[in-house]
Amino acid sequence: MLKQLGGRSVVSELAPNIKTYDVVVVGAGAAGVGVGVSLRHAGIENFLIVDSHGVGASFDRWPAETRFITPSFPSNSIGMLDLNSVAIGISPAYSLQVEHPTGAEYAAHLREIAKYFELPVRNGVNVINVTKYADVFLLDTPDETLYCKHLIWAAGEFQYPRRLGFEGADLCRHTATVSAYDELPGDDFVIIGGYESGVDAAFHLASYDKRARLLDAGCPWESGSSDPSVSLSVYSLERMREEWFESQIELLPNCEVCTVKQQGDSYVVCTCDERQLKTSAPPLLATGFEGSLPLVNNLFEQRADGYPVLNKHDESTITSGLFLCGPSVRHDQHVFCFIYKYRQRFAVVAKAIATSLGLPAEGLEMYRQWGMYLDDLSCCGKECVC
Numbered sequence: 001m002l003k004q005l006g007g008r009s010v011v012s013e014l015a016p017n018i019k020t021y022d023v024v025v026v027g028a029g030a031a032g033v034g035v036g037v038s039l040r041h042a043g044i045e046n047f048l049i050v051d052s053h054g055v056g057a058s059f060d061r062w063p064a065e066t067r068f069i070t071p072s073f074p075s076n077s078i079g080m081l082d083l084n085s086v087a088i089g090i091s092p093a094y095s096l097q098v099e100h101p102t103g104a105e106y107a108a109h110l111r112e113i114a115k116y117f118e119l120p121v122r123n124g125v126n127v128i129n130v131t132k133y134a135d136v137f138l139l140d141t142p143d144e145t146l147y148c149k150h151l152i153w154a155a156g157e158f159q160y161p162r163r164l165g166f167e168g169a170d171l172c173r174h175t176a177t178v179s180a181y182d183e184l185p186g187d188d189f190v191i192i193g194g195y196e197s198g199v200d201a202a203f204h205l206a207s208y209d210k211r212a213r214l215l216d217a218g219c220p221w222e223s224g225s226s227d228p229s230v231s232l233s234v235y236s237l238e239r240m241r242e243e244w245f246e247s248q249i250e251l252l253p254n255c256e257v258c259t260v261k262q263q264g265d266s267y268v269v270c271t272c273d274e275r276q277l278k279t280s281a282p283p284l285l286a287t288g289f290e291g292s293l294p295l296v297n298n299l300f301e302q303r304a305d306g307y308p309v310l311n312k313h314d315e316s317t318i319t320s321g322l323f324l325c326g327p328s329v330r331h332d333q334h335v336f337c338f339i340y341k342y343r344q345r346f347a348v349v350a351k352a353i354a355t356s357l358g359l360p361a362e363g364l365e366m367y368r369q370w371g372m373y374l375d376d377l378s379c380c381g382k383e384c385v386c
């Protein structure tokens, strides 16, 4: 019915009492909360943040031992925002008194921010389908449909793990489903994927005196880049130098998995170069995340690497009014996968929406002096010289 009618005011014509938000943000993680604060600073009032679970739900699901790799430091007093801060005036180092927060600590921190800024968050709203008719987005949830003029997709990646398409992948366990490494039964593990999550899993298992083989199709432990989006973080490299890591963990580079089989109570991981690794515990997948974008991929053009094509406001090039916030933002070769990177685009998005609503958004100007307003990408991509 809606489709047939089309036209600018189709929703209000059909049902004049339907509440239409100026903006709905899907996801109340680091990106959703951070961009929510920017919407407030832009003077936007008629907005809603929805989350299928609650504020910081992904961080709450991290394995208990996992900590932030980017350090927090209360550097705000000289105008340098804490690396893990999602808003001006906020420092997780100050509020949590830790340098490398756990997921649970950071989730609690996000809840504090949402409370402090009185963000309009509605929990337990799972968006399962998004369509756009004329100038209105329809967000279907199991219980209701929400309507908005602008949509910010900030549903993240963590809750959508990537399961590689090899035979027997379903016999493996993704690290995103581990609640604590000390609860994993077994003494000898195979970890598939040697980047941050794989090193993190290996580090904690080794610290519990367990052995693991950490394998990767490439060799992520040796990269010449100084960009942590491309190479392993210093935190992980440091942890790999721990004595117990070196003695308990075997690194297997250039080792691509083609099959995992069950043999009685054991598992056999077969690699493409015909190695066979036997383990008594289900192999662990540290293979990254599929992400939430498949839910809205039809509303974005796709780049060759599968990420959405975005205009200079991080808006879809084929669906006006649809914005992306968070770690999946890409521009050219620039990867905005860390908080200190993608937070610099919150004001850009808030400004574009405010402009479309006819608001001056002067409150966003202060974002520039805090390094929170990256609208000139020409400064990105520089390597360190030493």
Ligand SMILES: Cc1cc2nc3c(=O)[nH]c(=O)nc-3n(C[C@H](O)[C@H](O)[C@H](O)COP(=O)(O)OP(=O)(O)OC[C@H]3O[C@@H](n4cnc5c(N)ncnc54)[C@H](O)[C@@H]3O)c2cc1C
Pocket: 026, 027, 028, 029, 030, 031, 032, 050, 051, 052, 053, 054, 055, 056, 057, 058, 059, 062, 066, 067, 068, 069, 070, 125, 126, 127, 128, 154, 155, 156, 157, 158, 159, 197, 200, 292, 295, 325, 326, 327, 337, 338, 339, 340
């Ligand atoms: C092990 C690990 C360590 C990391 N360490 C760091 C680090 O040190 N520093 C750093 O900057 N980054 C780090 N990251 C990345 C960081 O966690 C992400 O950048 C961050 O979680 C992304 O925030 P987000 O808001 O986009 O997504 P999320 O935090 O995943 O939030 C998305 C929210 O959307 C909700 N949601 C999902 N789907 C729907 C739906 N369909 N409808 C409604 N709600 C939905 C979820 O419940 C969730 O609350 C790490 C990630 C991992 C996995």
